[in-house]
Amino acid sequence: MSLLCDIGNSFAHFYDGKRLWSVGHEELERYKDQKVCYINVKVDLKKRLEDFSNWIDLEPYIKIDSAYEGLGVDRKALCLAVEEGVVVDAGSAITVDLMREGKHVGGFIYPGIKALEGAYASISSRLEYEIEKPPAKRLPLSTREAVSYGALVPLVEHIQTLHSHIYTTGGDGRLLASLMEGASYDRMLIFKGLEKIKDGLC
């Protein structure tokens, strides 16, 4: 069986049917002679990957019912895994997509945790904090709390208004799931989507 590979803006994630592991983009060369079915959102890797003769780009085979123009292939693959509910991928960016009866209704993009930390730090050294679990059920009473609350509470509250079933994935998906009722974290979600379309290709 081929490996499945999901190449994001910061890391590439492999799945061999059992194990899931992540590597930096510079390590992809090491896999170039293996059979790999992949999706890729990193623009400047596109040409390089076309030279890997054993690699198959799954993008042309991923179809999803949506009026959204330019939906990223990673978001499409995730949505394939979910018939009904909100899909939250908390990586470099946090993408939020709503699925109803197998149709993609729409979605939005929020900066990822690291980009948010950078945004606060770019404003003032006083706002340089690691974003962590914010206080529950009350407004912040310190700058440290105010940053984590601002970064996460409006987001998770809004997601919860979209659907009662919430599926999170990605590097910060566990943190986000811990802040929302009815949310479950599944680091395999994108590969569950890719497995639905790989038959006959990989």
Next chain:
Amino acid sequence: MSLLCDIGNSFAHFYDGKRLWSVGHEELERYKDQKVCYINVKVDLKKRLEDFSNWIDLEPYIKIDSAYEGLGVDRKALCLAVEEGVVVDAGSAITVDLMREGKHVGGFIYPGIKALEGAYASISSRLEYEIEKPPAKRLPLSTREAVSYGALVPLVEHIQTLHSHIYTTGGDGRLLASLMEGASYDRMLIFKGLEKIKDGLC
């Protein structure tokens, strides 16, 4: 009468009792011989301003009933202007503070529009957009919409859950007010707060 001056992280704002104008930090020297009552949040300007012999720092005189540790002097001054409601200052950072019966209940900090644009751009060139008024009443159907929606809709929805009276100010305060019911924009808000304490000082 002295000038009032509010020095933020990006600009300094002056008020002479009638007119309000903004200047870059490098232009403050030109005002150093005038009588000025000021507040300042820009850490690296603090020492320089102490050398301006006609300038009075209002910070020690601004008292507000709050359990918040380290509340910025600009947020304190804004809260002085509002007895009851939410105060939103949309500048380099977007600060949101809740006042009830003249007491500060707590507040949070969100990145400003420019910092948010930088955060999206730092993730991928595909996310480089100007943040503008997002679609109302439906989820986004393009990346351009998805960025503006993600940046603003969770924030404005959360603010509206805090109180029915919302006061916005700052460079992007007008945009935020246009997205919220019960919100009014007042570019003078901080000076209304400072005028309450300046008697006998300026």
